[in-house]
Amino acid sequence: MAYSEAICFWLSLVIYAIAAGGYIYALVFRNEKVVPKLLILIGAGLLVHTGAVAARYFAQGHFPWSTDYENGLMGGWFIIASTLFVAWRQKSLRVFAVATVPTTMLIMGYGVMRNPTLAPMAATLKSFWLAIHVFFAWLSFGAYVLAMAAGVIYLLKERAAARGTASADDRFADLSPERLDDLMFKYLVFGFITNAIMIAAGSIWAKDLWGAYWSWDPVETWSLISWLMYGVAIHLRVTMGWRGTRFSWLMIGALLTVIINFFGVSILMKSSVHVFKMS
Amino acid sequence: MLKSTLKYLGSLRCTIWLIVALIAVFSIGFFLPQRSVVGKAAYLKWQAAAPMLARVDETLQLTAVFTAPITMVIWGFFFLNLLLVMKQRIPLVLAKVKVDPEKMLARHGNGPFNYTIQLAEGDTEETPTLLAAQGYEVYGGGERFFAVKNRLSPLATLVFHLSFFLLLVGALILFYSRFTGFVDLAEHEPFLGELARYNASPKLPRSGGGPPEVKFLLESVRPEVSRGVATGIKIILKDEAGATHQVDINEPYKTGYASVLFNDLGISPLFVVQDASGKEIDGAYVKLDVLKGKRDHFRMQGYDVAAWYYPDHVVTDGKDATRSEEFKNPAFHLEVTRDGKAVASGTVHPGEAVLLDNGLRLGFKEQNFWVRLLVTKEYGREFIYAGFILALIALVWRLVYYRREITGVVRETANGRVLELCARGDFYHALAKDEFDRTVARLTKHS
Numbered sequence: 001m002a003y004s005e006a007i008c009f010w011l012s013l014v015i016y017a018i019a020a021g022g023y024i025y026a027l028v029f030r031n032e033k034v035v036p037k038l039l040i041l042i043g044a045g046l047l048v049h050t051g052a053v054a055a056r057y058f059a060q061g062h063f064p065w066s067t068d069y070e071n072g073l074m075g076g077w078f079i080i081a082s083t084l085f086v087a088w089r090q091k092s093l094r095v096f097a098v099a100t101v102p103t104t105m106l107i108m109g110y111g112v113m114r115n116p117t118l119a120p121m122a123a124t125l126k127s128f129w130l131a132i133h134v135f136f137a138w139l140s141f142g143a144y145v146l147a148m149a150a151g152v153i154y155l156l157k158e159r160a161a162a163r164g165t166a167s168a169d170d171r172f173a174d175l176s177p178e179r180l181d182d183l184m185f186k187y188l189v190f191g192f193i194t195n196a197i198m199i200a201a202g203s204i205w206a207k208d209l210w211g212a213y214w215s216w217d218p219v220e221t222w223s224l225i226s227w228l229m230y231g232v233a234i235h236l237r238v239t240m241g242w243r244g245t246r247f248s249w250l251m252i253g254a255l256l257t258v259i260i261n262f263f264g265v266s267i268l269m270k271s272s273v274h275v276f277k278m279s
Numbered sequence: 280m281l282k283s284t285l286k287y288l289g290s291l292r293c294t295i296w297l298i299v300a301l302i303a304v305f306s307i308g309f310f311l312p313q314r315s316v317v318g319k320a321a322y323l324k325w326q327a328a329a330p331m332l333a334r335v336d337e338t339l340q341l342t343a344v345f346t347a348p349i350t351m352v353i354w355g356f357f358f359l360n361l362l363l364v365m366k367q368r369i370p371l372v373l374a375k376v377k378v379d380p381e382k383m384l385a386r387h388g389n390g391p392f393n394y395t396i397q398l399a400e401g402d403t404e405e406t407p408t409l410l411a412a413q414g415y416e417v418y419g420g421g422e423r424f425f426a427v428k429n430r431l432s433p434l435a436t437l438v439f440h441l442s443f444f445l446l447l448v449g450a451l452i453l454f455y456s457r458f459t460g461f462v463d464l465a466e467h468e469p470f471l472g473e474l475a476r477y478n479a480s481p482k483l484p485r486s487g488g489g490p491p492e493v494k495f496l497l498e499s500v501r502p503e504v505s506r507g508v509a510t511g512i513k514i515i516l517k518d519e520a521g522a523t524h525q526v527d528i529n530e531p532y533k534t535g536y537a538s539v540l541f542n543d544l545g546i547s548p549l550f551v552v553q554d555a556s557g558k559e560i561d562g563a564y565v566k567l568d569v570l571k572g573k574r575d576h577f578r579m580q581g582y583d584v585a586a587w588y589y590p591d592h593v594v595t596d597g598k599d600a601t602r603s604e605e606f607k608n609p610a611f612h613l614e615v616t617r618d619g620k621a622v623a624s625g626t627v628h629p630g631e632a633v634l635l636d637n638g639l640r641l642g643f644k645e646q647n648f649w650v651r652l653l654v655t656k657e658y659g660r661e662f663i664y665a666g667f668i669l670a671l672i673a674l675v676w677r678l679v680y681y682r683r684e685i686t687g688v689v690r691e692t693a694n695g696r697v698l699e700l701c702a703r704g705d706f707y708h709a710l711a712k713d714e715f716d717r718t719v720a721r722l723t724k725h726s
């Protein structure tokens with residue numbers, strides 16, 4: 001990791017940690033007034049985070065998209081960027097950061113514990129289709145995390161309502177349960193479509209790299225599993241009427257499959273043919 | 280019994296279980312090492328070590344789960360279920376997109392979102408015009424109308440799900456027509472596509488037929504390695520017509536339905552044996568698998584030569600080593616034996632030689648490379664691409680440009696004329712309401 005990148009990376013993590021602490025405070029002490037200020041903090045965090053990405057880009061001469069650390073760095077960037085984007089479009093969605101910021105911290109923290117060393121871009125990664133593949137993977141990851149966040153807020157709201165305290169009913173007052181329910185589906189749909197593009201682009205890339213569109217490589221297999229998982233979620237909603245609490249848990253649980261896709265594959269399957277051999 | 284089974288097979292509950300079953304078998308393939316990944320030798324070793332488990336595996340084929348009978352059966356049911364459900368859905372979807380305004384108006388008042396707009400004198404005709412301006416198709420007049428946006432969107436459900444059949448057809452054609460074979464070629468070596476030139480057992484198409492007609496000369500190979508990472512390889516091929524093609528990682532040479540891909544790299548040095556007068560009595564480009572510290576050997580003039588390779592040679596503490604994986608200062612360490620007896624050893628750079636017995640010399644003249652190329656040929660990609668494209672278009676069409684419907688009826692009330700609007704949208708509730716609220720707000724502004 002270059003010096004400037006390390007500074008930016010750790011600084012952004014610290015900022016996110018403070019923001020996450022702030023959100024926990026806001027939740028526990030029911031003081032949602034601090035939320036807008038925290039959003040400014042997250043914005044500052046994203047700026048510094050962008051600095052880390054830029055520093056890495058200039059040190060290596062290519063976008064960071066290959067190692068676990070780089071996945072964490074860029075995946076985190078997309079999650080925070082999408083959080084800010086939806087909060088900017090609609091004020092009431094600011095609270096999503098309650099779930100998205102800790103998720104970002106986890107994936108960045110995990111990534112940096114793995115392999116942050118700088119490396120030139122392996123030849124396998126120089127491909128137009130790979131760029132499309134990775135870009136859509138990030139978009140879809142960001143959207144699935146937002147769906148999870150909407151699910152978390154839904155459940156928090158529901159729990160507060162179940163307790164029946166005076167202040168509970170108007171918890172996240174400007175976000176009705178119906179709206180959260182719709183939002184879960186909306187982000188799920190966005191994630192599902194971008195996930196489909198990611199898989200299609202990945203298999204076109206695989207054809208040029210390994211000579212076959214699909215070889216049941218662990219990375220391919222798991223990405224299909226997580227896409228199918230979200231396909232099941234869409235079916236459960238559209239054809240079986242799953243909504244609300246059950247759907248929220250589904251959105252939280254299904255994210256696990258994506259996180260496995262993001263990191264787990266390289267842990268579980270060292271033999272994956274995604275690891276290029278040049279003997 | 281048969282009837283109820285068929286009924287279940289045509290149900291959406293069955294669809295969900297089938298997708299879950301696919302997820303389950305793919306997960307087995309993910310968590311359980313597969314034969315194709317671990318290799319045959321390792322599998323046989325495991326089979327000998329755990330005969331009980333191996334018998335279970337033999338029956339269920341769990342270590343080749345992607346082609347196991349159980350997986351094929353699930354796929355079979357998946358497509359059967361898809362067919363049955365789509366058969367039921369096609370008439371429903373067609374009826375939905377055809378639009379019968381009277382039928383729609385009969386449901387007026389039952390929709391989830393209802394609005395009442397007070398009308399000023401004589402402005403009934405404005406509403407349909409305004410809705411049309413917002414992308415609605417309007418049927419009927421200002422007093423009684425049905426308006427629909429993205430009317431055809433439900434068709435996309437059919438397009439999306441039927442595109443799976445295109446992918447299936449494509450996958451089957453690929454599977455049965457596929458040829459794959461590896462061929463090792465050194466620089467300046469020609470290849471005329473002969474089956475015999477391929478390495479052991481190329482896979483011929485299951486549907487019959489031979490290898491693809493690919494003919495070229497391997498003109499040059501230039502690997503690029505930086506800080507131990509393969510950053511590229513430039514392989515130049517010359518075809519029969521004399522045109523050159525570059526092959527790189529991710530960048531195969533494609534001709535018709537055949538592709539030639541880079542797979543592996545090796546060193547192909549020119550070694551010569553010279554007599555005492557310096558005359559070359561033998562010489563050959565040998566293909567050695569010596570990268571990453573591996574040892575290989577070759578025979579020449581009755582000598583057995585073991586070779587170690589150092590791409591960026593240095594001597595540290597009197598020992599040969601390499602500074603990096605870059606090909607900056609190539610050298611071979613050679614150990615020559617004859618009939619098991621050591622004859623000579625030494626480290627040579629291009630142009631250097633080791634002295635053998637009888638006054639002979641083994642010279643390292645120049646360093647070339649050899650590459651292992653993967654040649655594939657398969658048909659059916661048009662179906663795969665068409666399937667992908669249609670599926671993606673359909674997803675966006677169905678889920679982003681979802682259908683919205685509004686019925687409008689003008690009524691006389693004690694307070695004058697009012698326009699009653701009743702709206703519904705596919706998939707969404709609160710977000711659809713927001714949109715209808717905005718639409719109605721725009722209409723009210725005008726009335």
Ligand code: HEM
Binds near residue numbers: 238357358362368435
């Ligand atoms: C046997 C296989 C399948 C059958 C019979 C089936 C059937 C259906 C039906 C009937 C609907 C329409 C529900 C409605 O609008 O009322 C639907 C929706 C949907 N299905 Fe499937 N499906 C199958 C497999 C899949 C798979 C594998 C995926 C992707 C992972 C998928 C993704 C979707 C999506 C995204 C929708 C919502 C959009 C739409 O209505 O088209 N389906 N499915």
